[in-house]
Every structure is written in C-alpha cells, then in structure tokens.
Amino acid sequence: MTAGRAKPEKHLASHAFNIGVLVVGTVALVWMLNRLGMTNVRRVFAGVGSWFFVIVAFDVAALACEAGAIREFMRPEARMVSYWRVLAAQASGRAINILTPGGALGEPTKITMLVSSAPRGRVVSSIVLLNLAAFYLSVAIVIVGVPITALLVDLPHDLRLVVWVGLGILVPLVVAIGVMIQRGALQTVLGAARGLRLLSAERKDKWAAKLAELDRHIRSLQASGSEAGTHGSTTPARSHGSTTPARSPGTRSGLLLVCSARLCSWSATTLALYSVGVHLHFTLLAGVFSVGVLIGWISAIVPFGLGVADGGNYALFNVLGASGAQGVFVTLLGRARSLTLALLGLVAMAAAHSVNRLELARRNRLMARLEAAHGSEALEHSG
Numbered sequence: 001m002t003a004g005r006a007k008p009e010k011h012l013a014s015h016a017f018n019i020g021v022l023v024v025g026t027v028a029l030v031w032m033l034n035r036l037g038m039t040n041v042r043r044v045f046a047g048v049g050s051w052f053f054v055i056v057a058f059d060v061a062a063l064a065c066e067a068g069a070i071r072e073f074m075r076p077e078a079r080m081v082s083y084w085r086v087l088a089a090q091a092s093g094r095a096i097n098i099l100t101p102g103g104a105l106g107e108p109t110k111i112t113m114l115v116s117s118a119p120r121g122r123v124v125s126s127i128v129l130l131n132l133a134a135f136y137l138s139v140a141i142v143i144v145g146v147p148i149t150a151l152l153v154d155l156p157h158d159l160r161l162v163v164w165v166g167l168g169i170l171v172p173l174v175v176a177i178g179v180m181i182q183r184g185a186l187q188t189v190l191g192a193a194r195g196l197r198l199l200s201a202e203r204k205d206k207w208a209a210k211l212a213e214l215d216r217h218i219r220s221l222q223a224s225g226s227e228a229g230t231h232g233s234t235t236p237a238r239s240h241g242s243t244t245p246a247r248s249p250g251t252r253s254g255l256l257l258v259c260s261a262r263l264c265s266w267s268a269t270t271l272a273l274y275s276v277g278v279h280l281h282f283t284l285l286a287g288v289f290s291v292g293v294l295i296g297w298i299s300a301i302v303p304f305g306l307g308v309a310d311g312g313n314y315a316l317f318n319v320l321g322a323s324g325a326q327g328v329f330v331t332l333l334g335r336a337r338s339l340t341l342a343l344l345g346l347v348a349m350a351a352a353h354s355v356n357r358l359e360l361a362r363r364n365r366l367m368a369r370l371e372a373a374h375g376s377e378a379l380e381h382s383g
Helices: 012-048 051-073 083-099 106-114 120-152 157-183 185-195 201-222 251-275 282-301 308-319 324-382
Strands: 234-236 243-245
Touching (some): 012 051, 012 083, 012 106, 012 324, 051 083, 051 120, 051 324, 083 106, 106 324, 120 157, 120 201, 120 251, 120 282, 157 185, 157 201, 157 308, 251 324, 282 308
Antiparallel strands (some): 234 243
16 A cells, blocks of 8 residues: 555755755855945945935846746746746846856756746756847847947957957857757757767667757747647648747747846846946947946856956946946946845745745645545545
C-alpha cells in the first residue's frame, strides 16, 4: 500500500539556493550602502527631493510590466502561478542581478522561485523570452541612436572608440543569437557538445527530446505566424519539409508588456534628467538612450559600474549639451534607484520564499491526510 505512495514535495535544492542567494544579496547590499556612504545618499535626496519617489514608482511599474510579460509568456501554464508570485520572483531576480557582477545570478533565482508552481521548462523559456525581447528592443534603439548621436555631436576619441567597438561586437552577436534561436538554441548547443565529444550520442538524444519543447517556445518569439492554440502548434514550412512554430499563446501580449516596461523605464530616466536640472532635447535623449545604454552594458562587469559609468557619463553629458557634473550626478542617482529596487526585491524575496515554504508544508500535510483517509477506506473495504 505504501509502494505507490506519492513523495511529499520538498524542493530542497531550490530552497537552499534561494537562502544562499538571499544571504549573498543582503551582504552585497550592505557592502554597497557602505561603499556609497550616507553622504552620497543625502546628496541625491537634496538634489532631486520628492521626485525620487516618483522616479522609483516608474521603475517599479516597469518591474510590474516585466512580471506580467513573464506570466503571459507562460500561457497556458500561467494559470498555475499567481501574478504576485511572478512579480516577487522578478523583483528578487532584479535585486540579485543589481548586486552581483555580470548580472547573471538573478535568472536562476527567478527560476527556483517559480518551479514549485509551474513546469520548469515553461518557467525557463518564459524568462528567456522576456530577456530576449528586452535585449532585442534595447539593441534596436542602440543601433538607431548611436549613429544619430555620432552625427549630431562630436564624441571624444576614447568614448567614440569604445562605442563603435561595442556596436561592432553587438550587431554580429544579435545576428548570431537570432540564427541560433531559429535553428534551435539548445539543440545547437547540444550538437556542438556532441561534436566536441563532450556528450555521448545517447545522452545528446535524450536531452534533445527533453529540451525540444523549450526550444520551440523560445523560437516562437521570432515566429511571424498567428498565435498557437492552447497547446501550441506548428505550421508547415514552404521547403525542406520542416515546421515553423506559430506564436505561443500570450506571446503578443507579452511583447506589448515588454514595450510598456521599456516606456516606464525611459519615463523614469527622463524624469531623473529633468529633476537634476538637465535641459531636455532630442540630441541628449538620443545619446542617453543609445550611447548611455552601451556605457551601462560595458560597465556591468563591475557592481554598479563603479568608476566606469561615472567617467563614461561625464564625457557623454559634456558633449550632449549638459555638464559632466550632471552626468556624474545622474549616475549617482541611478545607483540610488538601483539600491532601492534591490532593497525592495530582497524584501519581496524573503517574503515570497517564506510563503512558498509554508504553502508547500500545507500541501504536504493535505496530501498526507488524503493518503491516510484513503488507506483507512481501503482497510474498511478489505475487512
């Protein structure tokens, strides 16, 4: 009677990972607050006043739109997880990305916070879709904005060199990512691993079967067909007998939410510029949202881009009609915004993790009671 008994859900690995990440994030937050110092915090509030809370409200709105996009990308499995859980996961992941170099540890954090509520493959592919859509949108703005900025202003030699080298790397990277996704990103990686003899043919085929649906879901971002039905579908290709996936349910609304998130972020940045007294005009905004984004990506190799972002924005603002001092202050304000989001994210992570553990314990107790009742009923019938 106990042979077919279902094992209680524990998710111990994700539990340990989340606790570890929460500790690392808290330590990093304390270190960054100490590094920036209360003098700079007071300087930020003295410079922008109550505008700071409005700016952060736009940042939180962007975060909320991103969470909504993830949940839309998860359809039809989205019904298995509440929006608030996805929002907590997105806020937690953002906090960890802010506080760790490279900004990559936050993605596994989001996954481990959602896998107890929805299928792992759907969670992973939905988070990848959000990141890809946001990346494509940012790259499109950068590719358009950098040449415009270079034509309108005379960038310093060092900054111009960094920007064009960065753009020269970015464009082929985007093309390679697009081709890889169309071919099946994970299948391509497995094929390469097999070619290098890192995987046996049997293991490669086994993993390929498991990851096929995940690849199909990610590839739907670049699909041009109509959205698939509830369980997804494929449409025949015109040649080679292959199939092209239709867009998954929720892809279109998810993309709209990604665009809404970016509009909220741009509004927050524009308001930040206005609050510190920067004269807003087309050239400045084009430079900030293109060259400034490239500077931010390059400086992401160190926490908060300390030193790199300051110098880059000082030079950029000087040539965009503002002052270098304003560029440094905007960078400082950006760090204050990031620290605020990180603090909110860590609080959300602690709360969501506690609720999740309590819910799992309640679910396991309910399962145990149902099994006990079923066992008693079986005994009565056998008697």
